[in-house]
Amino acid sequence: MQFRTRAIHVGNKKDEATGAVVRPVHFASTFVQNHAGEWREFDYSRSGNPTRKSAEETIASLESGSHALLFASGMAATHAATMLLENGDHILAGSDIYGGTYRLLHKITNRSGIEVTLSDSRNLEQFEQQIRPNTKLIWIESPGNPLMSITDIEACAAIARRHNVLLGIDNTFASPALSRPLELGVDIVMHSATKYLGGHSDVLAGALVVKDKELFDRLYFIQNATGAVASPMDSFLLGRGMKTLDLRMKAQSETAMQIAERLAEDGRVKRVLYPGLPTHPGHEIAARQMTGGFGAMMSFEINGDFEQTKKFVESTKLFQLAVSLGAVESLIEQPASMSHASYDAADRAKHGIVDGLVRISVGLEDVRDLMDDLDQALRSAIA
Ligand SMILES: Cc1ncc(COP(=O)(O)O)c(C=O)c1O
Numbered sequence: 001m002q003f004r005t006r007a008i009h010v011g012n013k014k015d016e017a018t019g020a021v022v023r024p025v026h027f028a029s030t031f032v033q034n035h036a037g038e039w040r041e042f043d044y045s046r047s048g049n050p051t052r053k054s055a056e057e058t059i060a061s062l063e064s065g066s067h068a069l070l071f072a073s074g075m076a077a078t079h080a081a082t083m084l085l086e087n088g089d090h091i092l093a094g095s096d097i098y099g100g101t102y103r104l105l106h107k108i109t110n111r112s113g114i115e116v117t118l119s120d121s122r123n124l125e126q127f128e129q130q131i132r133p134n135t136k137l138i139w140i141e142s143p144g145n146p147l148m149s150i151t152d153i154e155a156c157a158a159i160a161r162r163h164n165v166l167l168g169i170d171n172t173f174a175s176p177a178l179s180r181p182l183e184l185g186v187d188i189v190m191h192s193a194t195k196y197l198g199g200h201s202d203v204l205a206g207a208l209v210v211k212d213k214e215l216f217d218r219l220y221f222i223q224n225a226t227g228a229v230a231s232p233m234d235s236f237l238l239g240r241g242m243k244t245l246d247l248r249m250k251a252q253s254e255t256a257m258q259i260a261e262r263l264a265e266d267g268r269v270k271r272v273l274y275p276g277l278p279t280h281p282g283h284e285i286a287a288r289q290m291t292g293g294f295g296a297m298m299s300f301e302i303n304g305d306f307e308q309t310k311k312f313v314e315s316t317k318l319f320q321l322a323v324s325l326g327a328v329e330s331l332i333e334q335p336a337s338m339s340h341a342s343y344d345a346a347d348r349a350k351h352g353i354v355d356g357l358v359r360i361s362v363g364l365e366d367v368r369d370l371m372d373d374l375d376q377a378l379r380s381a382i383a
Pocket residue numbers: 073074075076098100141145170172173191192193194204205206324325
């Protein structure tokens with residue numbers, strides 16, 4: 001079955017008891033057993049829930065994986081992956097990563113005696129040199145957040161294999177509609193399912209997807225032992241959202257491309273970071289490893305200081321001032337004061353998260369209205 005068909009049918013069999021074409025939401029926390037000490041498929045909702053399982057089957061199929069686990073949030077999913085490591089191990093992460101992942105690695109993971117190094121994963125030669133004998137996990141994002149940096153995923157997977165290190169990727173920005181890293185040799189795909197998979201700003205969930213049963217068993221053990229599972233209602237909404245993922249992602253990517261082209265010609269904008277533009281340093285790699293579009297996230301730097309940038313992001317009317325991304329409504333934010341405020345100021349400067357940087361998540365609105373909105377906000381912020 002093709003991607004769109006799987007998004008609708010895998011994990012979504014009709015309800016045998018009633019014939020309902022949409023499966024019911026199973027809110028039960030516990031399940032009756034036939035005999036003491038003999039377990040049916042479901043026994044307790046932390047360990048497994050039918051609604052969660054349906055959505056897990058869908059996401060596993062869309063990511064070309066064999067198994068998926070749904071968590072209470074993207075951070076809970078990333079945290080579970082880091083719990084594969086032990087005291088004395090080392091994580092090598094890309095430098096263009098979500099601020100919350102940076103905070104998890106530097107303020108929580110490090111407490112367990114796990115060392116963390118950030119390095120620019122666009123430069124794989126230098127990146128590989130950061131691998132140590134105790135490196136157990138490499139963690140990247142592509143496109144990265146917020147600079148839209150592109151990592152050559154296949155080449156990075158070859159490096160990870162050579163050093164016998166697990167490679168995890170946060171695939172939130174691309175979604176499986178545009179990029180399927182497990183097909184390129186990655187071991188663990190992570191999602192903030194809160195974003196494109198859900199797609200409507202009404203779900204908080206995270207996912208880990210793998211293609212190896214042994215790795216799945218280790219992650220399942222961690223999930224069940226620590227308990228940050230996705231709720232039945234979030235799992236249901238996620239399953240519903242994924243049915244339109246491909247359509248949304250492609251339409252939103254098309255709109256983003258048009259906006260990026262327009263902004264690139266605007267004298268009030270210093271630079272546009274969008275992998276679909278041929279001027280983007282990662283364009284060729286993105287064109288090779290992304291299919292059907294370059295995503296609907298972009299950042300750009302306006303010709304303004306911190307205050308003017310703040311005024312700009314506060315002046316849009318359709319683009320709503322909010323963190324998060326990936327839904328049908330367009331959002332805007334200033335990474336330096338919002339999504340990446342949890343970076344140390346020095347790390348922000350080092351990694352190019354400057355005050356004039358603006359990040360937008362392009363939604364499903366008409367492209368003409370979105371362009372007009374950015375134009376009027378630029379006029380009010382930059383005299
Ligand atoms: C790229 C990326 N990864 C991870 C996360 C964390 O996900 P959640 O907010 O669902 O915990 C986010 C949230 O904004 C994100 O943008």
